[in-house]
Amino acid sequence: MTGIASASDDVADVDNAKIGVKLVIALVVAGLAFVGQREKDVPKPMILNALGALAVVNVCVAVLWT
Template sequence: MDLIRNILLILHFVGLASLLGGFLVQIKPIIASKGTIVAAMFHGALTQLVTGVLLVGIIEMGSLGHIDNAKIGVKLVVLLVITVLVIVNRKKPSVSSLVLWAIGALTLANVAIAVLWK
């Protein structure tokens, strides 16, 4: 179980890197008030969602640690908002810079919640 948990955690980080990296490559176009939702952002959001849910399940099943349900609930809500923003806007040729900044800020907020919420 511990090996599965570690593999899921690595994949969760890969999803984070994909989502945040997709935002960061948009910084120059965002400053010009336009940008796009790149495929990396879509796949990163879905990877984060799936691996996050599986991580909670594996940890609960295997008694691999204590889960703070409030923290996980907040992180899930933030990730769901990110995922909805990405899915709704991914087919558009260009999106508002506000949408992209919201995705980037919410992604960083999720990282801060994961690290700082004790």
């Protein structure tokens, strides 16, 4: 969607810093989910809490960053 918005004349310029921050957070979430999934036992609560908190932070960045 960012690429389409950048190419469009109807949409204002995209905030690349915001997109970069969201991408880094999403990559960290994906990495933690992969590590948590690799564990043979029940996933550790610390990993689950970090996943939830980072997902909420990512949504807050999307909504509140102007």
